[in-house]
Amino acid sequence: MKTKYRNRTEIIASVLEAVKGVGANKTRIMFTAYLSYEQLKEYLNELLGKELLAYDFHTRTYYITPKGSKFLELYAELEKVE
Incomplete structure (x- = not known):
């Protein structure tokens, strides 16, 4: 069986899905989105920069923004189209 690699957009959607609702910490996002720690850091920085995610320093939790x-x-x- 051939492995299907995810593209950048699919990975971003996975990260956003992981934090949807009550939010999530880094560990939960890593395991839910199937990312290594290095990949996670890269995507979190990008999503925070694009304001798709927000971070609460007190609870160390990431939350999805309205833009996300x-x-x-x-x-x-x-x-649905594909």
Whole structure:
């Protein structure tokens, strides 16, 4: 069976799905999105920079922003087309 590699957009959607709802810490995101720690750091920095995620320093938790929720909505629509 051939392995299907995920593209950048699919990985971003996985990270956003992992934090949707009550939020998540780094460990939960890593395991839910199937990322190594190095990959996780790269994606978290990108998503924070693009304001798709927010970080609470007191609880050490990442949360999805309204912009991130909109990304997931649009991504779901795209998935329906494919």
